[in-house]
Each structure stands twice: as structure tokens, then as C-alpha cells.
Amino acid sequence: MKTIKDVFENYKRMLKDIYDANEIEAITLLVINEICNLSKAKIKAFPETEILLEQNNELNNIFEELKTGKPVQYILGKTEFYGFPFNVNPSVLIPRPETEELVEWALASVGSRQSAVGSILDIGTGSGCIAVSLKKNLPGYKVSAIDISGEALQTAASNAVLNNVDIEFIKHDILNIKSEIKIPKSEIIISNPPYVTLYDKTQMHTNVTDFEPHSALFVPENDPLLFYKAIANFAITNLTQNGLLFFEINESYGNETVELLKNKGFKGIELRKDMSGRDRMVKAVNSGSGE
Structure with missing residues (x-):
């Protein structure tokens, strides 16, 4: 079973030619937060938390899109601006x-x-x-x-x-x-x-x-x-x-x-x-x- 730590390591290894380390961490945090419905604080505090199989499949699908350079906001279809939620495409x-x-x-x-x-x-x-x-x-x-x-x-x-x-x-x-x-x-x-x-x-x-x-x-x-x-x-x-x-x-x-x-x-x-x-x-x- 994959853990949060595994996801971070995988994203970091495979996206290093597209984004810098800080960007990769921010993107990974955002994606796990969205797919696993975990707060960013919990994600950082409990990296050994196991990822469910269905969630892992979604994370892998998003990863494949990220490899093309597609912005994560377009993949998720939303972002935040001035503290408010926004749909983006x-x-x-x-x-x-x-x-x-x-x-x-x-x-x-x-x-x-x-x-x-x-x-x-x-x-x-x-x-x-x-x-x-x-x-x-x-x-x-x-x-x-x-x-x-x-x-x-x-x-x-x-x-x-x-x-x-x-x-x-x-x-x-x-x-x-x-x-x-x-x-x-x-x-x-x-x-x-x-x-x-x-x-x-x-x-x-x-x-x-x-x-x-x-x-x-x-x-x-x-x-x-x-x-x-x-x-x-x-x-x-x-x-x-x-x-x-x-x-x-x-x-x-x-x-x-x-x-x-x-x-x-x-x-x-x-x-x-x-x-x-x-x-x-x-x-x-x-x-x-x-x-």
C-alpha cells in the first residue's frame, strides 16, 4: 500500500524536469489534499498515512496529466483566489x-x-x-x-x-x-x-x-x-x-x-x-x- 510519503517521492522524481522542488511540493500537497480529503497540516504531519487504492489510481491519473505540463489547476478544474473558490479551465x-x-x-x-x-x-x-x-x-x-x-x-x-x-x-x-x-x-x-x-x-x-x-x-x-x-x-x-x-x-x-x-x-x-x-x-x- 502506498503512503503519502511515497506519493511525494514519486511526484518529485518524475516531475523534476518540469518544475522546481518547491513547485513540485506545492502541487503534490494540493493534489493529495483534493483527492484524499486531508488537510494540508495532516498531510505534512503524518507522511506514513496509507493511500487507498482508488485514491492512488486518481493520483496516478493526475500525475500522467501533470507530466504533459498541464497546470494542476486545470486538471482539478478549480483554484483559490483572494480566499474564494473559482472554477478554471x-x-x-x-x-x-x-x-x-x-x-x-x-x-x-x-x-x-x-x-x-x-x-x-x-x-x-x-x-x-x-x-x-x-x-x-x-x-x-x-x-x-x-x-x-x-x-x-x-x-x-x-x-x-x-x-x-x-x-x-x-x-x-x-x-x-x-x-x-x-x-x-x-x-x-x-x-x-x-x-x-x-x-x-x-x-x-x-x-x-x-x-x-x-x-x-x-x-x-x-x-x-x-x-x-x-x-x-x-x-x-x-x-x-x-x-x-x-x-x-x-x-x-x-x-x-x-x-x-x-x-x-x-x-x-x-x-x-x-x-x-x-x-x-x-x-x-x-x-x-x-x-
Whole structure:
């Protein structure tokens, strides 16, 4: 009979060419937690615990998928973001910890959360992780979210149901705004748009480039700020006066993004680093009325 320790050793030995040791341990812990319904504390404390045959078969099946480089979140079909559960699949990006920092920054800008009212628009919502997390923490706000992908919007809608929040989802291409689509003005616009260049792609792990949706990741090498330009233009007329614009950004284009927003008349622009010390977030204030 296999034990928890055996599973860790097997995963470590067979996945060492794909992931580093810390990643393998985290993945193995997550998989055992899910399949064996054991807390992570128990898994670590009792490595000699025996694995049932049926559980071992499931662990082996997951292992075979992991060997292809497929992200564990897609294999399990779910992940956690900002303390909330989310369904994920290859139609949406897997939510990252850096994006949690963006959500926290937006929440901190609101002040007293439970009594706050207003409206928020999430552009390029993907799994809906930003929109759902903001709505959970700002129940008085009306939250809307747009995405070009119908499949992504279905996943986002399922996550709104999963987390028991009411969000308006709109299928819309921010690069091709149609006048007949009416989106109400918001106090906050927030976005984690595509920003990965072809050069960046060469530096990325294949479990991202081979499995996560390219439409949510990549931009042309000669126009890396394509989506930031479009969203900034949209925000000029769709943010309220003194409304806030939040971006997650490519760490290589922090100063360029700040300059772009300055040139478009935004004020109070702040570039912030993430937990790893990389330029990763920008906040700006809409200086006009948007009329």
C-alpha cells in the first residue's frame, strides 16, 4: 500500500524536469489534499498515512496529466483566489497572487467597505476573479465585467454563482467598441489585460504558453501597450470625474504605462511594485468629467 510519503517521492522524481522542488511540493500537497480529503497540516504531519487504492489510481491519473505540463489547476478544474473558490479551465487564465495585490489595492482605495456604494467595471474579466472578489468585499457596489470570450464569460458567471454574488457580464471587445453597447459610468475601472510580448513568451514556462489562452496573454511586439491605450481611452469617457483606473501591467513597461496615462490627461498616477519587487500595478485618477 502506498503512503503519502511515497506519493511525494514519486511526484518529485518524475516531475523534476518540469518544475522546481518547491513547485513540485506545492502541487503534490494540493493534489493529495483534493483527492484524499486531508488537510494540508495532516498531510505534512503524518507522511506514513496509507493511500487507498482508488485514491492512488486518481493520483496516478493526475500525475500522467501533470507530466504533459498541464497546470494542476486545470486538471482539478478549480483554484483559490483572494480566499474564494473559482472554477478554471483552458478558456481562462489561472488567477495569480500578483492579481490579488491589485484587488487589495482597489479595496484599500474605497475606505469603509461594507457601507460603500458605487460601480465597478472589470475589463477582460476571464475567470471573473477580480470582479467576484471585489463584489464579495464591496456588497454595496454594482459590479459589471466584460470579456471578448463567450467561454470565459460562462466560466466567470459560474464563479459568480459559486460565490453567491450578482455581477452583470457583457460580451464586448474593448479594441472595437460599438456604440450600441451601453456601459454605465463607473467609479472604478480595473483591468488585467493581455500584456505578454513575443520576447516575454520565450522566457515563460511551457505550462503557461502551451495551455493558457493566448488571447488573454499576448500582444504584438511592436505595440505592447495596445490594450492600455484602448482601456485608457474608454476610461476617459466611462469613468466618473475623479474615478479610479487600476491596471496590472507588464513589469518591463511600468514607466511607459505611466507616461501613456499622463499624456491622456490622467492625474495622481502611481506605479506600484508587487511582492517580488517588480513594477506590476498602476493606479490613475480621471481628471475630467468624461462628458
